[in-house]
Structures are given as structure tokens and as C-alpha cells.
Ligand SMILES: Nc1nc2c(ncn2[C@@H]2O[C@H](COP(=O)(O)OP(=O)(O)O)[C@@H](O)[C@H]2O)c(=O)[nH]1
């Protein structure tokens with residue numbers, strides 16, 4: 226009797242692990258090099274879906290060696306990456322927690338988009354992470370320097386590296402990011418070369434690349450859902466499914482920080498409510514005229530901000546209507 230109790234206490238001990246993947250209400254917790262299946266404690270459902278753990282979260286869980294372990298609480302997040310959901314209701318979708326760096330992976334071909342890099346950077350900065358643009362497939366591009374300069378011109382907050390994972394070019398520059406305990410979140414379109422990059426850095430094929438046929442052999446990872454992968458040297462990589470579009474909502478601070486020089490310039494206009502149109506003493510117009518500020522970049526800053534504001538207004542509108550509907554249903558006893 227005694228020994229059974231002791232075992233139970235040992236087996237059902239509380240541990241701190243990290244969420245490696247989430248599929249509906251099933252979680253995989255990474256703990257001491259193992260993947261532990263787990264479910265949420267009832268209190269999460271009472272608190273609502275916003276309280277649910279996400280990939281990258283550190284969680285306290287009760288270990289059950291014979292079945293699903295029980296996640297009891299989520300530790301405070303150091304960083305949080307979020308975006309509006311794709312249904313365009315401006316409801317925020319929590320993507321990844323505790324990433325130190327966001328690798329914005331873009332290949333140097335048709336995939337390259339100045340606009341998209343600025344969006345990802347704003348989201349990374351908003352969430353407290355460092356944006357790092359990784360321009361891949363440099364072997365296919367004859368004009369790498371031009372792209373590097375263009376990305377550098379978006380913001381002094383974005384670090385930029387051009388690489389060719391296949392030829393091993395530029396990988397040395399990335400070693401500083403891959404230090405034990407660091408978490409790197411990969412974002413970018415499908416086919417941009419995220420998995421190939423990680424395989425090259427790790428020196429083994431731990432992630433499946435799109436050129437390889439599916440065989441689901443052990444140790445390889447597909448990218449249909451977000452997942453945390455622990456490299457041998459204790460670096461965590463969070464792979465996300467390819468995203469071509471990323472909307473702006475609740476990201477104004479991130480946008481302002483990404484384009485902090487423009488936000489500063491705006492403060493120098495003669496009128497505090499200057500629309501940078503026909504007003505005299507406009508610092509923005511003067512900077513564009515003198516060449517100090519690129520007009521394209523200024524338009525990008527404004528359009529990201531406008532999209533953010535539109536989504537905010539949309540969210541408020543939806544919330545107003547859902548409250549009104551609830552009130553109507555309550556009044557008419559429609560439940
Ligand atoms: N030429 C060239 N092709 C690459 C490079 N990196 C990746 N690729 C190819 O791009 C395709 C997609 O790569 P993958 O890593 O699966 O992209 P992911 O979807 O972002 O993970 C594969 O066919 C890779 O072989 C590179 O540096 N140079």
C-alpha cells in the first residue's frame with residue numbers, strides 16, 4: 226500500500242516543460258528531451274480560450290507516465306507574437322510565445338517582398354522579439370547587395386543576412402543566434418528555405434524539406450502546424466506553416482518602433498495635427514524632398530498604420546454588434 230502511494234507521488238510530480246505543439250485540445254509538452262502528451266486542466270476552459278497555452282509557452286504540468294499529463298498553469302511570457310485571424314474579423318490569434326528572434330525568411334526570387342518583411346518586423350517588435358531578415362537562396366540571385374541594402378533601409382531595428390543554405394554561404398554569420406537556451410521562430414512563405422536552413426545549421430536532417438517526398442521517418446518535421454524543435458545544442462526552433470499574408474492589427478507600437486525615425490520626424494512638423502499634405506512647415510515633406518526619407522517607405526509606414534486602424538475599428542464594430550445581439554437574445558430568452 227505504502228509503495229503504491231510513494232510511486233504515485235513520484236510519478237505525478239509537478240514539472241516545468243515547454244509547449245511543443247497544439248492540436249485541438251491535445252498538447253505536446255517538451256520535457257527533459259521527451260515529448261509528453263498532455264491535456265488542459267478544467268480551469269483553462271473556465272477562463273476562456275485566451276488563457277490557453279501556445280507553442281513556446283513554459284507550463285507547469287503534472288506528469289502522468291501512463292497517459293495524458295495535466296497542464297496546470299502557464300508561466301509568464303517573455304515575448305508574444307500575434308496576428309489578426311485570417312477570417313478578417315481582427316480577432317487576435319496568438320501564434321508563438323517566448324521567441325527571442327523572429328527569422329523572417331524570404332527567398333531572393335519572386336517570394337521577396339519589402340512590404341511583407343516590414344509587416345513581420347512590426348509584429349516581432351510589437352511582441353518583444355528581435356526581427357532578423359534572412360534572405361535565402363542567394364546562389365540564385367545576381368544582385369544580393371541591392372536586396373540587403375533595401376531591407377536595411379526598412380528599419381535600423383531589422384538585422385539582415387543573405388545566405389545560401391545549399392552552398393553554405395553566410396551561415397557563419399548566423400551562429401551567434403544559435404546559442405543554447407535561445408528560441409528562434411521561423412516565419413515566411415512555404416518554400417522559402419526555412420527547413421533547409423535549419424538542417425544546414427544543425428548539420429543533420431531534422432526538418433523535412435519540400436523537395437523531399439513525405440515518408441514521415443523519425444526525427445523529421447513537417448510544417449503543417451506550429452511546432453517547437455529542440456536542437457542538440459539546446460537551441461529551440463519554432464517552425465510555423467508558410468504564411469504569405471500577414472495582417473496588421475494591435476500592432477501600432479510595433480509599426481512606430483520599426484519606423485521610429487518617421488515617427489520622430491512627424492513630431493517636428495510645425496502643426497501637431499499636420500497631415501503632411503499642403504501644410505506649411507511639414508517635416509515629412511521636407512525630408513522626402515531632400516531625399517532624407519524615401520517616399521516609398523513613408524507610404525509603406527502610413528499604409529501599415531491605416532490597416533491597423535481599420536482593423537481596430539472593425540473589431541470595435543464587431544464587438545458592438547455581438548453585444549447588441551447578446552442583449553437581444555437575453556431579452557427575448559433566445560437561448
Ligand atoms: N538554390 C537554392 N535552393 C534552396 C536553398 N534553400 C532551400 N532551397 C530549396 O527550396 C525548396 C524549399 O525549401 P524548404 O527548406 O523546404 O522551404 P520551407 O518550406 O521554407 O521550409 C527546396 O527544394 C530546397 O532545396 C538555397 O540556399 N538555394
Ligand SMILES: [Mg+2]
Nearest residue numbers: 419420433448
Ligand atoms: Mg519547412
